[in-house]
Amino acid sequence: xxxxxxxxxxxxxxxxxxxxxxxxxxxxxxxxxxxxxxxxxxxxxxxxxxxxxxxxxxxxxxxxxxxxxxxxxxxxxxxxxxxxxxxxxxxxxxxxxxxxxxxxxxxxxxxxxxxxxxxxxxxxxxxxxxxxxxxxxxxxxxxxxxxxxxxxxxxxxxxxxxxxxxxxxxxxxxxxxxxxxxxxxxxxxxxxxxxxxxxxxxxxxxxxxxxxxxxxxxxxxxxxxxxxxxxxxxxxxxxxxxxxxxxxxxxxxxxxxxxxxxxxxxxxxxxxxxxxxxxxxxxxxxxxxxxxxxxxxxxxxxxxxxxxxxxxxxxxxxxxxxxxxxxxxxxxxxxxxxxxxxxxxxxxxxxxxxxxxxxxxxxxxxxxxxxxxxxxxxxxxxxxxxxxxxxxxxxxxxxxxxxxxxxxxxxxxxxxxxxxxxxxxxxxxxxxxxxxxxxxxxxxxxxxxxxxxxxxxxxxxxxxxxxxxxxxxxxxxxxxxxxxxxxxxxxxxxxxxxxxxxxxxxxxxxxxxxxxxxxxxxxxxxxxxxxxxxxxxxxxxxxxxxxxxxxxxxxxxxxxxxxxxxxxxxxxxxxxxxxxxxxxxxxxxxxxxxxxxxxxxxxxxxxxxxxxxxxxxxxxxxxxxxxxxxxxxxxxxxxxxxxxxxxxxxxxxxxxxxxxxx
Numbered sequence: 031x032x033x034x035x036x037x038x039x040x041x042x043x044x045x046x047x048x049x050x051x052x053x054x055x056x057x058x059x060x061x062x063x064x065x066x067x068x069x070x071x072x073x074x075x076x077x078x079x080x081x082x083x084x085x086x087x088x089x090x091x092x093x094x095x096x097x098x099x100x101x102x103x104x105x106x107x108x109x110x111x112x113x114x115x116x117x118x119x120x121x122x123x124x125x126x127x128x129x130x131x132x133x134x135x136x137x138x139x140x141x142x143x144x145x146x147x148x149x150x151x152x153x154x155x156x157x158x159x160x161x162x163x164x165x166x167x168x169x170x171x172x173x174x175x176x177x178x179x180x181x182x183x184x185x186x187x188x189x190x191x192x193x194x195x196x197x198x199x200x201x202x203x204x205x206x207x208x209x210x211x212x213x214x215x216x217x218x219x220x221x222x223x224x225x226x227x228x229x230x231x232x233x234x235x236x237x238x239x240x241x242x243x244x245x246x247x248x249x250x251x252x253x254x255x256x257x258x259x260x261x262x263x264x265x266x267x268x269x270x271x272x273x274x275x276x277x278x279x280x281x282x283x284x285x286x287x288x289x290x291x292x293x294x295x296x297x298x299x300x301x302x303x304x305x306x307x308x309x310x311x312x313x314x315x316x317x318x319x320x321x322x323x324x325x326x327x328x329x330x331x332x333x334x335x336x337x338x339x340x341x342x343x344x345x346x347x348x349x350x351x352x353x354x355x356x357x358x359x360x361x362x363x364x365x366x367x368x369x370x371x372x373x374x375x376x377x378x379x380x381x382x383x384x385x386x387x388x389x390x391x392x393x394x395x396x397x398x399x400x401x402x403x404x405x406x407x408x409x410x411x412x413x414x415x416x417x418x419x420x421x422x423x424x425x426x427x428x429x430x431x432x433x434x435x436x437x438x439x440x441x442x443x444x445x446x447x448x449x450x451x452x453x454x455x456x457x458x459x460x461x462x463x464x465x466x467x468x469x470x471x472x473x474x475x476x477x478x479x480x481x482x483x484x485x486x487x488x489x490x491x492x493x494x495x496x497x498x499x500x501x502x503x504x505x506x507x508x509x510x511x512x513x514x515x516x517x518x519x520x521x522x523x524x525x526x527x528x529x530x531x532x533x534x535x536x537x538x539x540x541x542x543x544x545x546x547x548x549x550x551x552x553x554x555x556x557x558x559x560x561x562x563x564x565x566x567x568x569x570x571x572x573x574x575x576x577x578x579x580x581x582x583x584x585x586x587x588x589x590x591x592x593x594x595x596x597x598x599x600x601x602x603x604x605x606x607x608x609x610x611x612x613x614x615x616x617x618x619x620x621x622x623x624x625x626x627x628x629x630x631x632x633x634x635x636x637x638x639x640x641x642x643x644x645x646x647x648x649x650x651x652x653x654x655x656x657x658x659x660x661x662x663x664x665x666x667x668x669x670x671x672x673x674x675x676x677x678x679x680x681x682x683x684x685x686x687x688x689x690x691x692x
Contacts, residue, residue, distance in 0.1 A: 420511065465484070609627055
C-alpha cells in the first residue's frame with residue numbers, strides 16, 4: 031500500500047484518497063497523539079485532563095483553523111499557530127472556570143439546558159428544533175445524548191461565571207468620547223528632513239583600518255558546504271510516462287468545472303463616487319448626478335464619451351469606462367446582480383455600491399460553455415504527462431531512499447537506479463554556481479548543455495543542504511522539478527576576513543555610520559539654531575515662524591504634510607510612529623519639537639506644528655455607540671486574560687512533559 035501511494039503521489043486520484051485519510055485521522059484523534067495511552071495528560075488542582083479530552087480539544091482547534099484557511103492549511107501552519115498549546119490552554123481554562131463555578135455554587139436547571147439545546151442551529155430542520163436531526167448529529171460525532179447534555183450543562187455553567195466577570199466591564203460616555211477624538215483627530219506639520227544619504231563623507235585609510243579593528247568579528251566569510259547528491263529530474267522521465275485516451279477521458283469526466291467557461295457579461299460603467307460613510311445629503315447629490323447622466327445616456331448620447339468626461343473611476347479617462355468581460359463573483363454583489371439581469375444594449379438606472387453610484391451599459395453576454403473532450407484532450411494530456419513524470423521521478427527517488435534505509439550506500443542506491451552520485455561545492459547559502467562537470471542527465475545528454483551550465487534552483491537546493499547534519503543522508507527533497515537525495519560531506523565554518531578582503535564592506539559600513547552621525551548633527555544644530563534665535567528672527571517671533579525662517583537662511587528644504595491621523599500613514603513619509611507621536615504632542619502653544627526625531631527610514635526630522643483638525647460633535651455623536659462596543663470588547667479581552675492568569679497563578683497545573691512542545 032505504501033509503495034502504491036509513493037508511486038502515485040501527486041496524481042489527482044491519490045490526492046482524494048489522502049484527503050479522506052486526513053479527515054479520518056483528525057476525527058479519530060490519531061497520529062502522534064493517539065500513541066499516548068496514559069490515563070491523563072495534565073492535572074489542574076488534582077483534577078485530571080484525559081487524553082480523550084485533549085484529542086477532542088486538539089481536533090476542535092484544528093477544525094476552527096481549517097474553516098479559516100481551507101485547503102491552504104499545512105503542518106507548518108499548525109506549528110505556527112501552536113495548536114497543541116491552544117488545545118491544552120483551552121482545557122486548563124475550562125477546569126479553572128469550572129472550579130470557580132463550584133465555589134459560587136452555580137447550577138443549570140433542566141429548563142435552561144433545554145432552551146439552550148433547542149436554540150442550536152445544527153439541531154434545526156426547516157428553522158425548528160428536530161429530535162431526529164439532534165440524534166443524528168450526535169451519532170455522527172460519536173456522542174451519546176447524556177454525554178452531550180452533561181457537556182452542554184457544564185458549558186452553560188462556565189458561561190455564567192465568565193459573564194459575571196465580563197459584565198462588570200463598563201465604558202463611560204466621556205471615555206468613549208475622548209478615545210474617538212484622540213484616534214480620529216488629524217494633524218499636519220511642517221518639517222525638514224535630514225537624509226544621511228545626502229551627506230558626502232570620505233573616510234581615510236586610517237579611519238577604515240580603525241573601524242575594521244573595532245568591528246573585526248562582524249567580517250567573516252560565509253559558511254560553505256560540499257555535498258554529494260543523486261538527482262531525479264521529472265524531465266528525464268517524461269518519455270516514460272504513458273497517458274492513454276482512457277486516462278484523459280477519466281480526468282475530463284472527474285473535473286467538469288475545469289472545462290466549463292462560466293457565463294460572462296461584457297460591460298462599461300460610469301461611476302459617481304461617494305464615500306460609504308458620507309452624509310445623506312452627499313449621497314443624494316451623487317445619486318442625482320448619476321440620474322442626470324443616465325437620462326443623457328438613454329437619450330442617445332455616446333456612453334463612452336460620457337464615461338470619459340464624467341466617470342470618477344480613476345481609469346475612465348483611458349478606457350472610457352470599459353470593464354471588459356467578467357464572470358460572476360468578480361464584481362461587488364449589487365453591481366454584479368444588476369449586470370447579469372440585463373440584456374445586451376441595456377443601460378441601467380443608477381446602482382449603489384460601496385464605491386458610489388454606477389450606470390451600467392451591457393455590451394454582450396456569453397452563456398456558459400462546456401468544452402468538449404476533443405478540444406481539451408491535448409491540454410489534459412500535457413498536464414497529466416507533467417504529473418506522471420513527477421510521480422515516476424519521485425518513485426525512483428523513493429526506491430533509492432528505501433535502499434539507503436536498508437543499508438546501501440549513496441553510491442549503491444544510485445547504481446541500483448541507473449543514476450550517478452555527483453559532488454558539488456563548497457558553496458554558500460546562495461547555492462552552487464554551476465553543475466558538476468561530470469553531470470549527465472538520464473538520457474545520456476550533457477546536462478550542462480541542457481541547463482546552460484547553471485545549477486537549477488541553486489539557492490533552494492542550498493537551503494535544503496545546509497539544514498542537514500554532516501554525513502547524514504536526507505530524505506527525498508523536492509527542489510523545482512527535481513527530487514534529490516543529499517549528503518553533506520564537508521563543511522567550512524566562517525572565518526575572519528583579512529582587512530583587504532573585508533575592506534569594501536568596511537568602507538560601506540563606515541560611510542553609513544559617518545553619514546548617520548553627520549545627518550543627526552546637522553538636524554540637532556538646525557533645531558538649536560531655531561531655539562536660540564540664530565535665524566535672525568525678532569525676539570517676539572514664535573518658534574514655528576523661526577522654523578520657517580531658519581530653513582530659508584540655512585538652505586534646507588521645508589515641506590508640509592497633509593492632515594494625518596495618529597496611527598495613519600503620513601503622505602510622502604510613510605507610517606512613522608515616532609513622527610506621529612511627536613506631532614500629536616504639538617499645539618498652538620507648543621509649536622516646535624524639543625528633540626530631533628529619527629524615523630524608521632533612517633532619516634532625521636525636525637517638525638513644527640501647522641494645523642490640527644478635531645472631529646465635529648455630529649461625528650462624535652454618530653460614532654459613540656460603536657466606539658463604546660469596541661472599547662468594551664477590548665477591555666473584556668484584557669480583563670478575561672488577567673483573570674485567567676491570576677487563577678493559574680493560584681493553582682497547581684502540571685502538563686505531561688513534551689506533549690505541547692513536540
